[in-house]
Amino acid sequence: MxxxxxxxxxxxxxxxxxxxxxxxxxxxxxxxxxxxxxxxxxxxxxxxxxxxxxxxxxxxxxSSVGFRYTLDIIKRHRLIELFLIEVLGYTWEEVHAEAEVLEHRVSPLFVDRLDALLHYPETCPHGGIIPRDGVYEELYRTSLLAFNEGDTVTIRRVRDKTELLVYLSSKAMSIGDVVTIKRKDEINKVLEIQNKQDTVILSYSNAAVIFGERQED
The missing domain is CATH 1.10.10.10 (Winged helix-like DNA-binding domain superfamily/Winged helix DNA-binding domain)
Known part of the structure; x- marks a missing residue:
């Protein structure tokens, strides 16, 4: 290892x-x-x-060897995150740092047992795909920046950034929420979205790592 x-x-x-x-x-x-x-x-x-x-x-x-090895790391990390939330009651902003530590210390046997315990899940708590059989392509790849003002979007994935996850939690925003793109400020590089009754302001760099699906009228 x-x-x-x-x-x-x-x-x-x-x-x-x-x-x-x-x-x-x-x-x-x-x-x-x-x-x-x-x-x-x-x-x-x-x-x-x-x-x-x-x-x-x-x-x-x-390289091909590096790709396979990296997929194993990603799988370990995301299964551990899911375990921490579903079994140990962690919140989604807490799990990333904990999984960063644990992912380097568990055996392949442990990962296989964890996968079976969790019934071979498709995604992690942040919406990221759990790699299987050498396949790695995220299900959700359209960032909030790609949508237009007025679009209604379902949040499907957030890249693991602890500070961002803490902020989103403070706004009661999580995977599956339906939000509206209210304003894109190109000058100041901020995105304003409406989530339930709350307005959430995101820098363009943070909006670029939140991914969603546009809801059709």
């Missing part, structure tokens, strides 16, 4: 579609908040170990 740090790099690459395209070192650096020279050094190690492929001036992508 790789170190926690290396696994975090692999997840970061996959989160930037690093199976289909090359991801820049800058994007990885900003995502993980790690200095560029350290990123370059770590990617070099991962390439030597066969988990990634790098190309000058383009960046890095996962």
């Amino acid at each position: 790789l170190t926690e740090e290396k696994e975090d790099y692999l997840k970061a690459i996959l989160s930037h579609d690093g199976i289909n395209t090359y991801v820049s070192n800058k994007a990885i650096s900003q995502f993980l908040n790690i200095k560029p020279p350290s990123v370059t050094e770590m990617l070099g190690r991962l390439e030597k170990e066969g988990y990634v492929e790098t190309k000058p001036y383009k960046g890095v992508k996962l």
Whole structure:
């Protein structure tokens, strides 16, 4: 099993579609908040170990071995999140940090038993797909930024960002809620949405990691 740090790099690459395209070192650096020279050094190690492929001036992508390994990490993380909520009563903003710790410390046997206990779920508490048989494609990929003012949207997935989840919980907003896009402020880069009786203000960067389906009239 790789170190926690290396696994975090692999997840970061996959989160930037690093199976289909090359991801820049800058994007990885900003995502993980790690200095560029350290990123370059770590990617070099991962390439030597066969988990990634790098190309000058383009960046890095996962190798087939790296992709399969990363899917195992994602599966472990998301099953643990679901277990923590359904069995131990965690809230959805609490589970991510806990799962980040546990995902590096459980065995494949534990994951298989957990999967069976939870009846082989399709998605995690945040709406993310749980990978199976080497297949990984999120069910919901249209971010709130893609919708127009006046659209009614069902929230289907939120990327794991603890601060964002805490904020959404403070607004009583969760998966399955139906919201209305009230205003898109291109100058200040904020999105205003209506959720029940509450108005929720999102930065464009946060709105970009909340995904939904438009409700037809």
